[in-house]
Amino acid sequence: MRTTLYSVITGTGSYLPARIVRNEDFTASTFYDADSNLLTKPSAEIVARFAQITDIHERRYVTDDQVTSDIAFLAAQDALQSSGTDPESLDYILVAHNFGDVQADNRRSDFVPSLAARVKHKLGIENPQTIAYDLPFGCPGWLQGLIQADYYLRSGDAKRVLVIGAEVLSRVCDPHDRDSMLYADGAGAVLLEAQESNVPVGILAHGTRSDTVQAAHLLRMGASYNPNYPGSDLFLKMEGRKLYEYALKTVPQAIKDCLEKAKLPLADMHKLLLHQANGKMDDAILKRLYGLYDEATVPEGVMPMTISWLGNSSVATLPTLLDLLLKDKLPGNDIQPGTNIVFASVGAGMNCNAVVYRMPG
Known part of the structure; x- marks a missing residue:
């Protein structure tokens, strides 16, 4: 029976920041609209309405000593360890993000070296054939990384690809914009491998x-x-x-x-x-x-x-x-x-x- 090469997820990992920020924490905030007009409704009422239209009641923020590449590494480490995968066997490391590393005391985006290169460094991977690069593509970036990995794996160019999505939005959201309550920090990773199968998987x-x-x-x-x-x-x-x-x-x-x-x-x-x-x-x-x-x-x-x-x-x-x-x-x-x-x-x-x-x- 003829077999076909498929891209299969063989490991997953994530990092959920420890700091929990609840909606009540925003009731002391001062909010303005897009025309810079101060909102006159009480902040508690604004926060309550926000929960009604978004279903969000709490979110996670990183601690001041963490940046996006740190939590990307932790999610990657979780995926590799839970799957028992040797990091040196990776052909690609793709990191989806949109703002680079943003320090707690400096909001400038830091993209050099790439976050993927930083993750590879933190993992201690010496293999020069483990290609690491970033993918800024908005919120669909991680899924687009999955799609790119599928092309690599099904073409035979790679056998094992790590795709990470990591973001620290808490440092790029306006504290005076109601939309800031939407945003959170976190990281997730998947390991994909090329596998032959005689049925679609x-x-x-x-x-x-x-x-x-x-x-x-x-x-x-x-x-x-x-x-x-x-x-x-x-x-x-x-x-x-x-x-x-x-x-x-x-x-x-x-x-x-x-x-x-x-x-x-x-x-x-x-x-x-x-x-x-x-x-x-x-x-x-x-x-x-x-x-x-x-x-x-x-x-x-x-x-x-x-x-x-x-x-x-x-x-x-x-x-x-x-x-x-x-x-x-x-x-x-x-x-x-x-x-x-x-x-x-x-x-x-x-x-x-x-x-x-x-x-x-």
């Missing part, structure tokens, strides 16, 4: 799109909304309503297109791992997806969520969610051989991507 299909003419600047960097903010720091800014509309328009269709590419009906999507951007938005995306198939009822438990307690850590949300899922840390989710998992993400660019993955036996 691992990555079955993927797709990516970039919409820049109308949507390039829906997420961008800008000055603080506080007109009296000292210094010239730039912070992550978002056009929330337009981004929400873009996500509802593109993500469900991207998932449907990917399922069709994999020749799977919607009923065979056992789990949807969606970028944890906003709880209510993710619910709307899921409902819209089923609507594309004229399905009025969404099966319970098809979309595991972590945003209520981990917030939005950009590229880290998907690999962290997967690690928790596969290590039985999210009760009520049964993952067995043959389970079909769909990944999807959307973010700055604007970029959108999806992957269909089947758990091996």
Whole structure:
């Protein structure tokens, strides 16, 4: 029987920062709108409304001595140790992030050397054939790294690839912008290997799109909304309503297109791992997806969520969610051989991507 080369996940890891920041911690904040007008509603009321529209109640922040490459290394170490993999056997290390290393006392992004090179250094890998590079692609960066790894593995160029998503958003969010409550820190990693199989396993299909003419600047960097903010720091800014509309328009269709590419009906999507951007938005995306198939009822438990307690850590949300899922840390989710998992993400660019993955036996 003829066998085919597939990209299979053989290890996962994550790092959840120790510092828990709850919504109540923002009630002493002073918020302004995009026109630099002071919001007159009590901060406690603003925070309560935020929880209602996002489902976020707490998030994780790194400690002052940590930067993105540090937590990327910890997630990588977890994935390698849990899978029993020799780091010297890696062909590629791909690190998805968007801001480099940002120190607690200096908000300038530090990209040189690359974060992947820093992770390789921290892992002590001497092999010069372990190629390490970064992938800035907005929130879908980690998933795009997974797609790149699939090309390497299925072409025979590589046998083992480590894909990491890590971000420290707590240092690039404006303390006077309500959207700052969305953002969190975290890191996740997966190890993929090329495996021959006579039945389809691992990555079955993927797709990516970039919409820049109308949507390039829906997420961008800008000055603080506080007109009296000292210094010239730039912070992550978002056009929330337009981004929400873009996500509802593109993500469900991207998932449907990917399922069709994999020749799977919607009923065979056992789990949807969606970028944890906003709880209510993710619910709307899921409902819209089923609507594309004229399905009025969404099966319970098809979309595991972590945003209520981990917030939005950009590229880290998907690999962290997967690690928790596969290590039985999210009760009520049964993952067995043959389970079909769909990944999807959307973010700055604007970029959108999806992957269909089947758990091996």
